[in-house]
Amino acid sequence: MNDLTGLGSTDHLSIINILFLILIAILGGLIVWLIMRSTVIKRQYEEIRKAKEEAERAYTSKSRFLANMSHEIRTPINTIMGMNEMAIREDARGVPKDYFISMMNYAFDIRNASESLLGLINDLLDISKIESGKMHLVEQEYDTQDMLRSIVSMIRVRTVEKELTFEVVIDEVMPKRLYGDMGKIKQIVLNLLTNAVKYTPRGGLILNVSMESRENDVCTLCFAVKDTGIGIKEEDMGRLFTAYDRLDEEKNAEIQGTGLGLDISNRFAELMGGQLWCESTYGEGSEFFLSLGQKIVDATPIGIFIEHDDIGAKGPYVPHFIAPDADILVVDDNPLNLSVIKGLLKATRVFVTTALSGEEAIDKIKDNHFDFVLLDHMMPEMDGIETLEKIREIEPDIPVYALTANSTTGEDFYLSKGFDGYLSKPVDTEVLEKVILKYLPEEMVEVIDRDEVVEELKELPENMLWINETEGIDVDEGIKNSGGIGSFIFALELFLDTIDSNTKVIRDSYEEGNIRLYTIKVHSLKSSCRIIGARELSEYALKLEKAGKRNDIAFIDANNDIFLAEYEAYKEKLKSLKVVVSDDEDKELIPADELEDAYATLKEMIPLMDYDAVSMVVDGLMEYKLPDDDAIKIYDLSKMLKIFDWDAMEEWIKNV
Known part of the structure; x- marks a missing residue:
C-alpha cells in the first residue's frame, strides 16, 4: 500500500515538473518571439524612416535643382529676349532696307523661339509648385x-x-x-x-x-x-x-x-x-x-462677342512715360542683365545707375538719392535680402523690387522679406514701366498718350488711296499687321525696295540647290508678305517653306518660277509708291537746267564710285519737287546707293 502511495506521489511530481518545463518553454518562446518581433519591427521602422528621409532628400534636391535651373536658364533668356527687344526698337533711318527687313524677321523668330523655351521652363516649374503644395489660387x-x-x-x-x-x-x-x-x-x-x-x-x-x-x-x-x-x-x-x-x-x-x-x-x-x-x-x-x-x-x-485680333500688331514701341529727372538704381551681378535693363528703359529717359554687388549698391545709396531700386535676389557674398536689410537702415521708405529668375518663389515671400514687390526674369517691358511709374512722383512724370503717338495718321493720305484698289493687298489687314497707317506705308516701301534683292537670293539658292538658304529666305518673305496684307502671296511662300523643310524638291521645282513671277509682279503694282515717297507739294519744282546738270554729274561720279559726291547730288535733288519719271529714277538711285550697289548704278546711268 505504501509502495503504491509513493509511486502515485512521484508521478504527480513528474507531471508538475513537465508542466513547469512546458510553461518555461512557452514563456521563453514568448520572450524570444517578443524580442524578435520588436527587433524586426524596429528594423522595418528604421528602414521606413531611412526611406522617408531619402525621399525627402531627393525631393529637396529636386526642388533645389528646379530653383537653380530656373535661375540659371532664365538669366540668359532674359539677356536674349531683352537684347532682341532692343534690336527691334532700333531706329531704322539710314539703314539699308533689305538688311533692315531681314533683321526684323530674324528678331521676330528669336522672340518666338525664346517665348517657346520660356513656356517649357514654366511648365516644369508649375508642376514642381503643384507637387510641393506651393501652388495656390490667385483670385x-x-x-x-x-x-x-x-x-x-x-x-x-x-x-x-x-x-x-x-x-x-x-x-x-x-x-x-x-x-x-x-x-x-x-x-x-x-x-x-x-x-x-x-x-x-x-x-x-x-x-x-x-x-x-x-x-x-x-x-x-x-x-x-x-x-x-x-x-x-x-x-x-x-x-x-x-x-x-x-x-x-x-x-x-x-x-x-x-x-x-x-x-x-x-x-x-x-x-x-x-x-x-x-x-x-x-x-x-x-x-x-x-x-x-x-x-x-x-x-x-456680355452680349455679342467682338473679337479684337491685335496680338501681332503692336506697332512701333512707345514708352508709358518719360521722366528724365528720375533716378533708378539697378543691382545685379551679371553685367549683361544691367545692360538689358538700361536698354529697356532708354526710351523713358530715366537716369539708370547700376551696381554689380550689394556692397556697391549700399555705397551708392549712401551718396545719392534714388526714386526706385531694382535689386537682384541671387548674388554672391551679399545677396538681395541682406542688401535690402542694409538699404532699409539707410533709406527706410525707398521702393525696392526684387529681380529674380526663380519663379518658384512667390510674391508673398518677397513681401515678407521687406520688398515692395518683385519682377521675374525675363523682364517684361510693359510691367517694368508700369511698376516704376507707380512709384514716381506725379510732378516728375510726363505720361504719354500711346494711341496718339502710335497712330499719327488716322486715314490713308489722298495720294495713297490707289492702294485700296491694288490686287493682292488687303489694306485693312496690312494696317493691322503693321501697327498703324504710318507703319503700313513704311512696310510697303520696305517690301518694294527688297523685291529685286530677295528675288536674286531665292533664285540663286534654288539654282545652286541650296535648299536650306532657299527655305530661310522664303520663310522671311512669308512674314514680309503678311505684314503688308499680301495674304495669298504669304500663303504661297509658306507652302514653299514647308516643302523646303521636308526637302520636297518636286514641289519646289513645280512652283518656284510661278511664285517668283507673282512676287515680282508687285514691282508694277507698287510702282506709284516711288512717286508718293518723293512727292511734296510744298517743294519747289526743280529747274530743268539744274536737273540736267545733276544727271551729268552723276554720270561722271558713279563710275568713280565717289559715294560722298553721289550722295550730295541725290540729297540736293530731294530738296526739289521732281517730275514723276525723274522722281522714280532718283528714288531707285537712292535705294542702290544705300546698299552700295555700284554695278546697279552703272546700269542706271545708261538709262538716264
Missing part, C-alpha cells in the same frame, strides 16, 4: 470679354500661320464681370487650344464658351475646345493627364512639348474645384471640356 475680379479676347487673339495668329480655321462661339448671356483665378483659367484654355493647333494638320478648331447654370451669385462655365486633328486612341485615354507622358510618340515626334501641359491643366482645374475631361475618336479629332464655377460680380450679359 481677382476680371472682365469676361477681355479675358476671352486675349485668349482668342493669341491663338488666332497661330491658326492663320498653319492655315487652320478657328471658330469662336461665345454665350451671349455670360456675366460681364466675374471673380476667380483668371490666370489659371487662361492657362488651361490656352493649353487646350495650343494642343489643338499642334495636333491638327488640316481643318480647324472651335472654341465654345457657355454658362451651363447659375445659382444666386455663382455660375458654372463650360469651355469646350474641339478640333479635327489626329485624335486619341482609346487605350491612351487613361494616360492623357499623366505628367511627362506624350502619346503616340512616333507619330508626334516632330511636335515640341514637355508632356506636362494637360497634367498641369487637370491639376489647376481640380485646385479651382472644376473638372477637365476629353472625348475623342482616333483619326477624326478630339474635344476637351473644362467645367468650373465662378462668382458673379456683374451679371449684365
Whole structure:
C-alpha cells in the first residue's frame, strides 16, 4: 500500500515538473518571439524612416535643382529676349532696307523661339509648385470679354500661320464681370487650344464658351475646345493627364512639348474645384471640356462677342512715360542683365545707375538719392535680402523690387522679406514701366498718350488711296499687321525696295540647290508678305517653306518660277509708291537746267564710285519737287546707293 502511495506521489511530481518545463518553454518562446518581433519591427521602422528621409532628400534636391535651373536658364533668356527687344526698337533711318527687313524677321523668330523655351521652363516649374503644395489660387475680379479676347487673339495668329480655321462661339448671356483665378483659367484654355493647333494638320478648331447654370451669385462655365486633328486612341485615354507622358510618340515626334501641359491643366482645374475631361475618336479629332464655377460680380450679359485680333500688331514701341529727372538704381551681378535693363528703359529717359554687388549698391545709396531700386535676389557674398536689410537702415521708405529668375518663389515671400514687390526674369517691358511709374512722383512724370503717338495718321493720305484698289493687298489687314497707317506705308516701301534683292537670293539658292538658304529666305518673305496684307502671296511662300523643310524638291521645282513671277509682279503694282515717297507739294519744282546738270554729274561720279559726291547730288535733288519719271529714277538711285550697289548704278546711268 505504501509502495503504491509513493509511486502515485512521484508521478504527480513528474507531471508538475513537465508542466513547469512546458510553461518555461512557452514563456521563453514568448520572450524570444517578443524580442524578435520588436527587433524586426524596429528594423522595418528604421528602414521606413531611412526611406522617408531619402525621399525627402531627393525631393529637396529636386526642388533645389528646379530653383537653380530656373535661375540659371532664365538669366540668359532674359539677356536674349531683352537684347532682341532692343534690336527691334532700333531706329531704322539710314539703314539699308533689305538688311533692315531681314533683321526684323530674324528678331521676330528669336522672340518666338525664346517665348517657346520660356513656356517649357514654366511648365516644369508649375508642376514642381503643384507637387510641393506651393501652388495656390490667385483670385481677382476680371472682365469676361477681355479675358476671352486675349485668349482668342493669341491663338488666332497661330491658326492663320498653319492655315487652320478657328471658330469662336461665345454665350451671349455670360456675366460681364466675374471673380476667380483668371490666370489659371487662361492657362488651361490656352493649353487646350495650343494642343489643338499642334495636333491638327488640316481643318480647324472651335472654341465654345457657355454658362451651363447659375445659382444666386455663382455660375458654372463650360469651355469646350474641339478640333479635327489626329485624335486619341482609346487605350491612351487613361494616360492623357499623366505628367511627362506624350502619346503616340512616333507619330508626334516632330511636335515640341514637355508632356506636362494637360497634367498641369487637370491639376489647376481640380485646385479651382472644376473638372477637365476629353472625348475623342482616333483619326477624326478630339474635344476637351473644362467645367468650373465662378462668382458673379456683374451679371449684365456680355452680349455679342467682338473679337479684337491685335496680338501681332503692336506697332512701333512707345514708352508709358518719360521722366528724365528720375533716378533708378539697378543691382545685379551679371553685367549683361544691367545692360538689358538700361536698354529697356532708354526710351523713358530715366537716369539708370547700376551696381554689380550689394556692397556697391549700399555705397551708392549712401551718396545719392534714388526714386526706385531694382535689386537682384541671387548674388554672391551679399545677396538681395541682406542688401535690402542694409538699404532699409539707410533709406527706410525707398521702393525696392526684387529681380529674380526663380519663379518658384512667390510674391508673398518677397513681401515678407521687406520688398515692395518683385519682377521675374525675363523682364517684361510693359510691367517694368508700369511698376516704376507707380512709384514716381506725379510732378516728375510726363505720361504719354500711346494711341496718339502710335497712330499719327488716322486715314490713308489722298495720294495713297490707289492702294485700296491694288490686287493682292488687303489694306485693312496690312494696317493691322503693321501697327498703324504710318507703319503700313513704311512696310510697303520696305517690301518694294527688297523685291529685286530677295528675288536674286531665292533664285540663286534654288539654282545652286541650296535648299536650306532657299527655305530661310522664303520663310522671311512669308512674314514680309503678311505684314503688308499680301495674304495669298504669304500663303504661297509658306507652302514653299514647308516643302523646303521636308526637302520636297518636286514641289519646289513645280512652283518656284510661278511664285517668283507673282512676287515680282508687285514691282508694277507698287510702282506709284516711288512717286508718293518723293512727292511734296510744298517743294519747289526743280529747274530743268539744274536737273540736267545733276544727271551729268552723276554720270561722271558713279563710275568713280565717289559715294560722298553721289550722295550730295541725290540729297540736293530731294530738296526739289521732281517730275514723276525723274522722281522714280532718283528714288531707285537712292535705294542702290544705300546698299552700295555700284554695278546697279552703272546700269542706271545708261538709262538716264
